[in-house]
Amino acid sequence: MKPARLTLALVALAVSLLAVPAFAERNMVPTLDRSFEVCPDRPAEPNWMQEIPLRQAYQRVLVQDIYRAQNLERIIETESCDCEIRFPSWDAAEAEFHEQHASDERWIMLEASDAYNQRANDVRLEAKAICETAGNW
Structure with a gap:
């Protein structure tokens, strides 16, 4: 060639x-369709969280972080990974946000988010083991 x-x-x-x-x-x-292999009937985020303006998205992230930490800790406390334990309603996370953080400044919310992530990460492996045994991870 x-x-x-x-x-x-x-x-x-x-x-x-x-x-x-x-x-x-x-x-x-x-796709925006919510479909999950594990616990497919998870509760949707509250509407107010989905409607938060982009400049205030850190508030939504904080509530999500609270929700995750609470749920992983609940799995360990109850030694159960039933779907209602792993993915309960958002009420407790919303309440904690409104009672403790809603009036905080942005930087304080970002620090709180870090703290909730640390809490969740501290218990994640233990919760994962419980959930894997239950087939819900």
Whole structure:
């Protein structure tokens, strides 16, 4: 094969290989449907959390962090990973947010988020073991 033809063939091959991922990405359609393999009937986040303006998203994240920490701790306290234990209503997390953090400044909420994440991470492996035994992880 002549050098010019070889170069042309290599360029064509490279272009075709680069186009494959782009083609595959175009065919991926994101979905907003909530479907879970474990505990599919999880309660949805409260509407007010979903409607928080982007500039205040740290409030939503804080409530999510409270929810996660509470739920992992509850799994260990009860030694149960039933779906109602692992994914209860959002009431307790909302109440804790409103009672302890709703009037805090942004930076205080961010620090609180870190603290709740640390609490959750401290018990995660123990909760995971309980949930794996129950088939709910």
